[in-house]
Amino acid sequence: xxxxxxxxxxxxxxxxxIALGALIFGGAAVAGDSPAPKNAYLYIGWPNNGEVIRKNNxxxxxxxxxMGVAPxxxxxxxxxxxxxIIDAPLPPMDEEIPADKxxxxxxxxxxxxxxxxxxxxxxxxxxLGDHDHVPHNPPMMSQKITVTVK
Amino acid sequence: MxxxxxxxxxxxxxIPGLVIAGDSPAPDNAKVYxxxxKNGATIKGGKFWAxxxxxxxxxxxxxxxxxxxxxxxxIIDAELPPFDxxxxxxxxxxxxxKGYSEGRVKLPPGKHxxxxxFADHNHVPHNPPVFSKKITIYVPAN
Numbered sequence: 001x002x003x004x005x006x007x008x009x010x011x012x013x014x015x016x017x018i019a020l021g022a023l024i025f026g027g028a029a030v031a032g033d034s035p036a037p038k039n040a041y042l043y044i045g046w047p048n049n050g051e052v053i054r055k056n057n058x059x060x061x062x063x064x065x066x067m068g069v070a071p072x073x074x075x076x077x078x079x080x081x082x083x084x085i086i087d088a089p090l091p092p093m094d095e096e097i098p099a100d101k102x103x104x105x106x107x108x109x110x111x112x113x114x115x116x117x118x119x120x121x122x123x124x125x126x127x128l129g130d131h132d133h134v135p136h137n138p139p140m141m142s143q144k145i146t147v148t149v150k
Numbered sequence: 151m152x153x154x155x156x157x158x159x160x161x162x163x164x165i166p167g168l169v170i171a172g173d174s175p176a177p178d179n180a181k182v183y184x185x186x187x188k189n190g191a192t193i194k195g196g197k198f199w200a201x202x203x204x205x206x207x208x209x210x211x212x213x214x215x216x217x218x219x220x221x222x223x224x225i226i227d228a229e230l231p232p233f234d235x236x237x238x239x240x241x242x243x244x245x246x247x248k249g250y251s252e253g254r255v256k257l258p259p260g261k262h263x264x265x266x267x268f269a270d271h272n273h274v275p276h277n278p279p280v281f282s283k284k285i286t287i288y289v290p291a292n
Contacts, residue, residue: 045185045201061185063201068249069209071219076211079249109208109219111251 031093032134037078040067042126042142045112049145056149057116060084062106062126067140072107073131080128080136082106084113087122090141096133105133117149171233172274177218180280181205182266189285196257196289200224202266204251207280212247215271220280222246223273224253225265230281236273245273259291 045061047053062082070079085091088102099105106113124147128140135141185201187193202222210219225231228242239245246253255264266282269275 061203062251064251065199066250068211068246069251070214070249071208071210071216074210074214074216076214076249079211106208109210109216109249111202111204111209 031137031139032130032132034075034080034130034134034136035077036080036128036136036138036140037067038138040078040140041065042067042128042140044124044126044142044145047124047145047147049143049147051145051147052150053147054150056118057114058149059112059114060124061112062110063142064111064128064140067128069109069111070131071109072105072129072133075131080130080140081109082111083127083129083133084115085123085125085127085144086115086117090125090127093135093139097127097129097135099133105129107133119149121146121148123147171277171279172270172272174215174220174270174274174276175217176220176268176276176278176280177206178278179205180207180218180268180276182222182268182280182282184264184266184282184285187264187285187287189283190287192288192290193257194290196259198255199252200255200264201252202246202250204268207268209249209251210271211249212245212273213271220268220270220276221249222251222253223267223269224255225263225267226255226257227262230265230267231275233275233279237267237269237275239273247273257287257289259289262287262289 043063045063068079084104125144126142183203185203208219224244265284268280
């Protein structure tokens with residue numbers, strides 16, 4: 001528990017530092033090239049943080065406010081597509097988001113999905129990527145939530 | 151109007167080429183629905199974020215032509231538009247051409263209907279048309 005907590009705190013510090021870096025250095029920030037609106041907001045509609053889910057296959061809703069979704073490959077300002085990060089920390093903010101079992105891409109412009117997770121505690125986080133799967137500037141990420149699958 | 155829509159949708163399912171709908175295909179299991187508000191909701195103040203659900207299709211901004219994608223349209227206090235035409239753009243037909251999956255709605259006191267229609271890059275409904283149930287919400291008087 002101690003290790004996980006320490007890692008969480010470190011991640012929090014890193015994320016905050018990156019955000020601060022983006023704010024302070026603007027153009028020189030460790031982030032991609034595609035701008036995101038300042039008041040846009042990314043969130044996981046469901047499940048909620050701390051949710052206990054009594055089946056291992058469930059739907060996840062992606063919420064995005066004041067910014068649009070576009071499929072991967074479509075370059076249009078102030079748009080992006082969703083990536084769901086499962087049981088992993090945020091990837092580097094200035095690189096293409098990897099595609100593997102912990103980083104699921106929704107390049108077709110989907111706004112929800114169904115996932116299957118084994119019983120236990122899991123973390124979920126949304127990260128928006130631009131047409132090249134690179135996070136925006138500033139990066140658009142949701143709160144990282146923890147759910148328990150029973 | 152309801153019968154017309156039912157017959158059209160049934161025809162769309164049975165006779166694809168003959169249907170009175172647009173050119174962009176949609177998967178048979180595509181669905182748009184309201185995540186919020188729910189049918190019958192009472193919303194004090196009349197201001198809320200309507201959240202749009204989409205299943206088995208993706209969002210693309212208006213003007214972007216990509217198979218099995220489209221963008222949301224919210225119909226407020228009006229009937230469904232014709233399925234073979236560009237959806238009009240006025241205070242009863244709100245377009246979310248920037249690819250939004252939610253929108254801020256402000257309604258005066260009274261009873262209101264809301265319905266979602268998905269449409270392609272040209273604002274024309276898909277084939278078969280993808281639209282939600284029509285829901286009714288209430289905004290109490292101040």
